[in-house]
Amino acid sequence: MKNILVTGGAGFIGTNLVTKLLAEGCKVTVLDNLSPQIHGEEPEKSVLYRSIAGKVAFIRGDVTDRADLRRALAGQDAVVHLAAETGTGQSMYRIDHYMKVNVGGTSLLLDILANEPHSVKRLVVASSRSIYGEGKYVSKELGAVYPEHRSAEDMSKGDFEVKYPGSSRLALTATDEESKLHPSSVYGITKQVQEQLVMTVCPAIKVAPVALRYQNVYGPGQSLSNPYTGILSIFSNLIMSGKPINVFEDGTESRDFVFIDDVARITAAAIMDDRASGYVFNVGTGVPTDVMTVANALNRKLNGNSPITVTGNFRIGDIRHNFASLERIERILGFKPRVSFDEGLDRFCAWVRTIGAVTSDYEGSLAEMKSKGLMK
Template sequence: MKVLITGGAGFIGSRLAARLAEKGHEITVLDNLLEQVHGDDPEQSEGYRAVAETTNFIRGTVTDRATMEHALEGQEAVVHLAAETGTGQSMYQIERYSDVNIGGTSLLLDILANTEHTVKRVVVASSRSIYGEGRYRAPDGSYVYPDHRSEADMQAGEFEVKQPGVDGPLELVATDEESKIHPSSVYGITKQVQEQLVMTVCPSIGIEGVAFRYQNVFGPGQSLSNPYTGILSIFSNLMMQGKPINIFEDGEESRDFVFVDDVVEATVLGVEHPAAANEVFNVGTGVPVTVMTVAHTLSRLLEADVPIEVSGNFRLGDIRHNYADMAKIGEKLGFIPAYDFEQGIARLAAWAKASGPQASSYEESLEEMRRKGLMK
């Protein structure tokens, strides 16, 4: 097929482009080569170099109609990855995140709804962030979906979620696709709207929609300089510079970290598999890993003897726990992740060592959040 990948020079997109091309598809990549992601010389970035000579590359933004109309010409499938992706940054750059994530998706669908085209399927990158806090089991066996944690509780060092009216501890369980959607950040809200736009509009205009709720994606090639990328690359870069690691909250907050190659394989199924049509899927490992475990594992693999300090700092908009129920994607698409956390983080660490530390504005990004009242 002819496949358009928006954001296709990014961390996930560049690997997806290579994998789809390897399978015989003809790939067009649309990417604006954002400096925050690709650095101040974006045409030397790993993602751009990976796609420049093997795809039809278009430099441009998903918010420009003429660019999008040009990119969509002759395409049979679209994988819509282009988005602003920093949870913390989204809490104060609200217009930017809404314009790109919601506006870009709206423009894509508006063009498909109002012009002649050849697109048969749209795959959208959704996110675990749309769930907000994950799913829990109450002592009576019922499932509950706790609301956002209060600033007062977290100031007091009480970081675990609470559910009004429930006596006794809550048991964290896997979050399935039928779980409550209640995002706690602007980023999460924009991903929810992206997903709902695609899954509502596409079937109404005769296009198959597919949404993947990616968990915390990591792996070689993830930007070491972008201060709003995942904590594994942020921690790796800090450790290689000999800087201390500031662990937020108490270090026991957990996420489902999924290796980028597994995300790519799941997304290929979203492009090709008939059973993916008009379905929403989690993409993760189904295993929660604490931030403290991440820090100590990276310290061991990078042989970095740096202080790992639990500060009790917290960011408004962050969640406590969430990990994916992987039953649906396994049953419908036959997807099983090939990498567990230890296998994936070993590959990330080896790549980070070879790449070396990079200049980053991570500390400045935290200070910006403090000034905005979002970092405590």
């Protein structure tokens, strides 16, 4: 596995993975369209792109273009398919675009591998915790249950907890890879289809598949200007800009935040380690952290004084909680996260201070969702 193609390799996860692969002596090709939403209006000047420029065989192209994919696949031993649109909220109104890029790009990649000569032996696809929807809970009366999407009517009344028919209050538990897949956003649907396409087609064409269901990845280098990146980037940029932070729902919603170094390490292992072949793995820390904790920690570590307000607003398609069970990935690949959330946040905030405030259309993205009835 010396020749590796990384689609979306100029993005946040991609550049960190590429750096690790180069350090291990791999020859890396990157196919990336340098999307302005991620890289800005002058993408060739973006920090992410410049971190790999001149170190890889770079193809500025698109995974929805057959000629670009053919060119990128030539001579490759393995492919890491990271290229995708990633905004949960944005996916709820840019539906056709998300389907074309995420599902269309993956199906085109597999179509080429199924019908044309190639040397690819392994395909690693970036899946997502979003495919689990509201995740896994334990009911005192019913045992393990998988709640359906929360109703806008309940949330409008300030009731944000998940519910299940015939059960009293549910207890959150870690979501394992055998849990029900029922995404609550278009983005989640596209990631589920991507994963299923890869895990179904690859064994039939003698390419070893691996799917990595990433939790919320964060760390130095992630886009601070992209309003769809996630709360760590959004909140830190608001703090650096001296703006208030408005927390959705009641502030106790939680996520599993996994540091970029751990993600790059396990993704490289998924390429190289034969034990990974044919498996789907959660990639996270196994620890949930609530949004208010995140906001307060960022304010403290960035020496900010941004007022934090719990608004009760909510977005259609958001989930309440989710954190990963790591039993499978630890048992099969020996993976344990090395970076705690506190240490990772220190490293992230140190980097943010070197960047300072950047221009972001976060407020515009919220206004657009409100105009479409997707934010209440």
